[in-house]
Structures are given as C-alpha cells and as structure tokens.
Amino acid sequence: MxxxxxxxxxxxxxxxxxxxxxxxxxxxxxxxxxxxxxxxxxxxxxxxxxxxxxxxxxxxxxxxxxxxxxxxxxxxxxxxxxxxxxxxxxxxxxxxxxxxxxxxxxxxxxxxxxxxxxxxLGCFAMTETGSGSDVAATETSARLDGDKWVLNGSKMWISNGGIADVALVFAQTDKAKLHRGITAFLVERKTPGFSSRNIHNKLGLRDSNTAEIVLHDCVVPAENILGGSGDGFKVGMYALDCARLSTAAACVGVGQAAIDAAVKYARERKQFGKPIGGFQLIQEMVADMVTETEVARYFVYRAGDLKEKDRPFVREASIAKYYAAEAAVRTAQKAIKIHGGYGYSNEYPVGRLLRDAVGLQLYEGTAEIQKLIIGRETLGIAAFV
Ligand SMILES: Cc1cc2nc3c(=O)[nH]c(=O)nc-3n(C[C@H](O)[C@H](O)[C@H](O)COP(=O)(O)OP(=O)(O)OC[C@H]3O[C@@H](n4cnc5c(N)ncnc54)[C@H](O)[C@@H]3O)c2cc1C
Missing domain, CATH: 1.10.540.10 (Acyl-CoA dehydrogenase/oxidase, N-terminal domain)
Structure with a gap:
C-alpha cells in the first residue's frame, strides 16, 4: 500500500x-x-x-x-x-x-x-420542505404532455439555487412507485415558470448562495432526462455518493484550517509568563485535533482511491463523510477553546470554521443518514425493504 x-x-x-x-x-x-x-x-x-x-x-x-x-x-x-x-x-x-x-x-x-x-453554473435540486432525508416523499411532479414534460413544485435549501443557470431537478413521474417513480431533469433557469428566492441569514457557508426554487408549469424537453424515466433515485444517489466524498475532503480542509489557527494562536498567546502552547492541556487538545483530522484525511484518500479504481465506494464515502464532519466540528470547537474569549468573536476565523463545519455535517445526508447507509451496506440490506 x-x-x-x-x-x-x-x-x-x-x-x-x-x-x-x-x-x-x-x-x-x-x-x-x-x-x-x-x-x-x-x-x-x-x-x-x-x-x-x-x-x-x-x-x-x-x-x-x-x-x-x-x-x-x-x-x-x-x-x-x-x-x-x-x-x-x-x-x-x-x-x-x-x-x-x-x-x-x-x-x-x-x-x-x-x-x-x-x-x-449548475445546482442540484432534490430537497423539498416535506422531503429532506426521505427522498421518496418528493412531491414535485412531472407529467408528460406530447413529447415534453411539464414540471410543478418547489425545492428548498438549494445551494446555487439563486445563481445557477441550470438545475438538476428531481420530480415524481409516477408517484405510486415512490422512489422508483422519480426522474432527474435538467431545467434551465430561462425556462418560463422557473423562479427562485434566496435564503438569507444562514448560520454558516454564508458566502455560498442558497435558495428556494419554484417550478410552475415548466416545460422541459424529453431529451433533458438523465438516465431514463424512473432512474432519478439512482442518479441522485450516485451524485450524493460522489458529493459525500468531496464534502468529507472539505471537512478535512476545515479541520486543518482550525489546526492552523489554533497552533498560531497557541504559539503567540502568553499566560502565566509563557506561550499557552507550552501547557500540556493545550497540547492535548492540539493532539486530538491533529489525530482526528489525519484519520479523516486517510478515510477520504481510501474512499477516493476506490472511486478512482471504479470499485464500490458507497460505504467508504459515508464513513468518510460521517467521521470527517464530526471531526471537523470537534476540531473547530477545540480551536475556539484554545482562543479563549477571542475565539468567541469574529476577530479570528475559528467561529466561522465551526459554523461552516456544522453546515457540512448537514447537507448531502446528515450524520444519522450516513450511519444508516454504513449499517445497511455492512448488513447487505437494501435502502427500501
Ligand atoms: C447549507 C445547506 C445547503 C444545502 N444544499 C442543498 C442542495 O444543494 N440540494 C439539495 O437538494 N438539498 C440541499 N440541502 C438540504 C439538505 O440536504 C437537507 O437539509 C438534509 O438532507 C436534511 O434534510 P431536512 O433538513 O429535511 O431534515 P430531516 O430529514 O427532517 O431531518 C431532521 C432530523 O431527523 C433525522 N432523521 C431523519 N430521518 C431519520 C432516520 N430515518 N433515522 C434517524 N434520524 C433521522 C436527521 O438526521 C435530522 O437530525 C442543503 C441544506 C443546507 C443546510
């Protein structure tokens, strides 16, 4: 190896x-x-x-x-x-x-x-107000009219939703079939009936656009479907597996930034006549931060290597995302502690890092959903049984 x-x-x-x-x-x-x-x-x-x-x-x-x-x-x-x-x-x-x-x-x-x-710029529009973790509950509908599809519904919490030129939209083409009735459509913003409303005051990831997307009688050509009719769940899960891996890598980046900030501060800040980095309890926190971030980094490389070799990587991507996101949150929290009172202000980056890490923990499947995937993949049980 x-x-x-x-x-x-x-x-x-x-x-x-x-x-x-x-x-x-x-x-x-x-x-x-x-x-x-x-x-x-x-x-x-x-x-x-x-x-x-x-x-x-x-x-x-x-x-x-x-x-x-x-x-x-x-x-x-x-x-x-x-x-x-x-x-x-x-x-x-x-x-x-x-x-x-x-x-x-x-x-x-x-x-x-x-x-x-x-x-x-693209966006991925799956989540709805009533359908987050439970993708099969998608209410946005698409009905065939001649050789075109007509889409109606709304999507919530869509990153890039207010600025994207094209949206990958998941809609029910056969509601009775639940997740097997979902189809993935490419819908351009210029399509009549497409509108968006930006969501403001997020806790973190604030320099990224998030929006609600509304589709009102949006007419989409049949050739804009990914896969075939009813393949949307498969398309969405593949995209999410890829995204979990990239987000796990991002969590490692956030953890590393928290380490960078904490080490710099611990070397400079003096209490009791010496830099706080000289205290063993500070060193213990730094050791935990570095260990967890390094472990996460190797989970990411392991899953990435499987993906590169075109081998199954679903379980490893979820392990990486679950662990790396939890580790990033804990690491950012420790970085705030090391900064003492100053960590509780926007003067230093550590507060932003914690708020961002919590956002990464949520999207593309929460920690609980990653655990369900890891458990199911290990037991060999399909998602819908
Ligand atoms: C900043 C941000 C950006 C986002 N960007 C996008 C995007 O680009 N595209 C998109 O489609 N969506 C996006 N989302 C939505 C995101 O994917 C969902 O918020 C997330 O999947 C959770 O869905 P929910 O908010 O409806 O929570 P819910 O599904 O209602 O979950 C609420 C709680 O219940 C838990 N829970 C749910 N089901 C189970 C279960 N079976 N067992 C145990 N616990 C469970 C969850 O883990 C969570 O703790 C974004 C969200 C945020 C915050």
Whole structure:
C-alpha cells in the first residue's frame, strides 16, 4: 500500500493551496459577514482547471485523478467552505458527474464544457420542505404532455439555487412507485415558470448562495432526462455518493484550517509568563485535533482511491463523510477553546470554521443518514425493504 501522493497530485494540491491562500482567504471573513458570492472567483478557478477537475478533457475537464480532485476540495475549503460548496461539491460532484455518468452524448456536449469554463453554473435540486432525508416523499411532479414534460413544485435549501443557470431537478413521474417513480431533469433557469428566492441569514457557508426554487408549469424537453424515466433515485444517489466524498475532503480542509489557527494562536498567546502552547492541556487538545483530522484525511484518500479504481465506494464515502464532519466540528470547537474569549468573536476565523463545519455535517445526508447507509451496506440490506 502506497500512502504517498505522486508528483502530479502534489503539484495539483500546491496549485490549489496557493490559489486559495491568494484569491479566497483574504476576503473569506468579509464575504462570510456580507453573505457575498464572488463570480470572479469561479472564473479564476475555471481558468486553472478547477471547475471540472476529474472530468475527461474531451468534455473540457482537467482530466485529474479523483484523489487530485479531493485534494483541491480540501485546499479550497481550508480557505472557504462556501466557495467549495458553490464551485466544487455542487458544480462538479452533484451536477457534472451525474451528467457524465447518466447523460446522453448531446447533454454531455451541451453542458459539460460550458460548466468547466465557468460559463454555466449548475445546482442540484432534490430537497423539498416535506422531503429532506426521505427522498421518496418528493412531491414535485412531472407529467408528460406530447413529447415534453411539464414540471410543478418547489425545492428548498438549494445551494446555487439563486445563481445557477441550470438545475438538476428531481420530480415524481409516477408517484405510486415512490422512489422508483422519480426522474432527474435538467431545467434551465430561462425556462418560463422557473423562479427562485434566496435564503438569507444562514448560520454558516454564508458566502455560498442558497435558495428556494419554484417550478410552475415548466416545460422541459424529453431529451433533458438523465438516465431514463424512473432512474432519478439512482442518479441522485450516485451524485450524493460522489458529493459525500468531496464534502468529507472539505471537512478535512476545515479541520486543518482550525489546526492552523489554533497552533498560531497557541504559539503567540502568553499566560502565566509563557506561550499557552507550552501547557500540556493545550497540547492535548492540539493532539486530538491533529489525530482526528489525519484519520479523516486517510478515510477520504481510501474512499477516493476506490472511486478512482471504479470499485464500490458507497460505504467508504459515508464513513468518510460521517467521521470527517464530526471531526471537523470537534476540531473547530477545540480551536475556539484554545482562543479563549477571542475565539468567541469574529476577530479570528475559528467561529466561522465551526459554523461552516456544522453546515457540512448537514447537507448531502446528515450524520444519522450516513450511519444508516454504513449499517445497511455492512448488513447487505437494501435502502427500501
Ligand atoms: C447549507 C445547506 C445547503 C444545502 N444544499 C442543498 C442542495 O444543494 N440540494 C439539495 O437538494 N438539498 C440541499 N440541502 C438540504 C439538505 O440536504 C437537507 O437539509 C438534509 O438532507 C436534511 O434534510 P431536512 O433538513 O429535511 O431534515 P430531516 O430529514 O427532517 O431531518 C431532521 C432530523 O431527523 C433525522 N432523521 C431523519 N430521518 C431519520 C432516520 N430515518 N433515522 C434517524 N434520524 C433521522 C436527521 O438526521 C435530522 O437530525 C442543503 C441544506 C443546507 C443546510
């Protein structure tokens, strides 16, 4: 077993790290306060090949391996988990990768090159007010009218929902079949009847856009379906498996940022005549933070390696997401403790890191849902029995 990154992976990681330090971190606190998304960051990431990193070059991607993509996720989230949300887990894992896997040749050509160039932003619209963890409860409907589908319903908590040009929308085409009746449609914002309303004052991930999407008699051509009619659940679960892996990597990035901040502060802050880093109880907290973040990092690499080799990775992606998100929350909490009273203000990044880590813990399946998947996969029990 080789635990070393190869030279290409090190180069990609360093490129993403330098970019994040120079172009994202300097405004991360300000953008968190102002709930501000910067389209120019997306454009700059596209120019570096960071908007479709694991996609083949024939579709405009950078053709990087999956571990390289996860390294990019970690480094971008280390600066801002909001930018990671907008440009990586949504644009690539939840939008581009399901199109690559389930889209027709026409859909791939139509959407993938333009999303890698940053000309189009995507979003993944599954959650509804009454359907979060329980995807089979989807109420948004699609009915066939001639050779077109007519969509009605609304989607809640959609990252990029207020700014995306195209939405991957999950709708019931045969409600009696529950999850087997769900179909995945690509719906363009310019479609008459498509509207969105931004959600403000989120606790974290505030520099990423989140919105409610409303679909009122939206007419969508039949060729805009991913897979076939009734394949939506399969499409959605594949996208979520990919996204859980990228979000687990982002949690490692947030944990690393918390360690960076805590170590810097513990070296500088003096109490009782010496730097607080000299106290063993502070060292114990740092040791726990580093251990948990390193463990999470190897879970991510392990699952990423399986995905890269096209082997089953569902259970490992859920283990990585579950553990890395819990570890990021605990690590950020310890970073706040090490900062004492100053950690409880926006003067230091640690409060933002905790708020962001809690958001990463929630989306793409809560901790409880990850545990259900790990248990089911281990026992060999299907999701709907
Ligand atoms: C910042 C943010 C961005 C998001 N972005 C997107 C997006 O881009 N696209 C999208 O479609 N959705 C998105 N979501 C929605 C997110 O995926 C859901 O919030 C999440 O899946 C949980 O659904 P819910 O909020 O309806 O909670 P519920 O499903 O109502 O869960 C409430 C609680 O019950 C628990 N629970 C539920 N079922 C079970 C069970 N069977 N056993 C044990 N416990 C259970 C949950 O773990 C949770 O603790 C986003 C959410 C947030 C906060």
């Amino acid at each position: 080789d635990f070393d990154l190869n030279s290409d992976q090190v180069m990609v990681r360093n490129m993403a790290r330098d970019f994040a330090a120079k172009e994202i971190l300097p405004t991360a606190a300000e953008d968190d306060t102002n709930e501000h998304y910067r389209p120019e960051t997306t454009e700059k990431m596209a120019a570096l090949g960071l908007l479709g990193a694991p996609l083949p070059q024939e579709y405009g991607g950078a053709g990087f391996d999956y571990i390289s993509y996860l390294l990019i996720c970690e480094e971008i989230a280390r600066a801002s988990a909001g930018v990671f949300t907008t440009c990586l887990t949504v644009q690539t894992s939840l939008f581009q990768l399901p199109i690559l896997r389930f889209g027709s040749q026409e859909l791939k050509q139509k959407y993938l090159p333009r999303t890698t160039k940053g000309e189009l």
